Amino acid sequence: MPELPEVETVRRHLAGALIGTSIASAESCGKLRRGTGSDELDAFCRQRRIIAVRRRAKYLLMLFAEGDGLIIHLGMTGYFVLAANPDDSCGAKHVRARWVLTDGRVLRFCDPRRFGQIRLCPGRYFRRWPAALAALGPEPLSSQFNAAWLFAASRGRRCPIKALIMDQQQVVGVGNIYASEALFRAGIAPQSPAQNLDEEQCGRLARAIRKVLREAIAAGGTTISDFRTLDGSEGGFAVKLRVYPIFLTFAPFLRLGRHNKIFTSPP
Incomplete structure (x- = not known):
């Protein structure tokens, strides 16, 4: 999507x-x-x-x-x-x-x-x-979305942090691709309970989300299979993905929780 x-x-x-x-x-x-x-x-x-x-x-x-x-x-x-x-x-x-x-x-x-x-x-x-x-959540590239906001939003939330940042009522526009990439860059396992993140981790993740989104916009988005722009061209960010292609390769064979390790050691 x-x-x-x-x-x-x-x-x-x-x-x-x-x-x-x-x-x-x-x-x-x-x-x-x-x-x-x-x-x-x-x-x-x-x-x-x-x-x-x-x-x-x-x-x-x-x-x-x-x-x-x-x-x-x-x-x-x-x-x-x-x-x-x-x-x-x-x-x-x-x-x-x-x-x-x-x-x-x-x-x-x-x-x-x-x-x-x-x-x-x-x-x-x-x-x-x-x-x-x-009524939707804040835009991730707006001043409203920052470390303090993410820390406050995650308090008392037992859901995985990846689910939280993909919830459009919490923050908009972050789907599976960019949630995976941002968590990898921030060195945070996607299945970590949101409430367990401390302020420093929330800061890393908020900055990673913003950076990944800005880079992807500059590249014209990501084409995995269907996405195309108005002139028919494909998004150029796919070549910069660090972890999402790995997820696509192994997801049919492994449960998500078993390859958290690929998110925790960014190069």
Whole structure:
């Protein structure tokens, strides 16, 4: 599933391509985990001008000039394809929604496994988030997320520390890939009970999370199997992964707790 760096990469590409353009028509082409009917999507989007593409956690908010917009989640395999004209498919498959822009270009949302979401978001969100997004945990690259916050959040929590930092109500955007990498860099076993971490360990982990996410964003995210950017290219951070490929290799044969050792001795 795309995590924060992948969604941020998509956001940047969409913003660069779409801001200032208007939508001529829209249609829904297939059932998603949470989707919108074709007539409803078209009525909501038609003749709307896109003024921003924002990210909150793993969600995208396509903001219209009136202040409302669309909430989009890529799910496990969702991606966008932007074509120069309606006759150019750009190799898009499993198209679940499309938007025809007034300049003739066509934006397609594709999702082979249909876990993505496209939700209408009425209201005015120029300076605030919709309630469903505002209620999520802090952004890991914001000033709110730091050693003190992580230490406080982990008190009294018996769950594994990896589960805690992957909980979107605690901190957003950190999925399996970056949780594994950050814990390895911090020298903390993923199955360690969260409440057992001391302040120094929480500081190491918070810094590792932020560093890994920044490096991944700079590399355009990580492509393990499905993720691709708007132009069809793959994320470049996969070559920098230190531990996640090892996990993928041995996970079918070993229980997670039996290879904690690979997290505790970073090079």
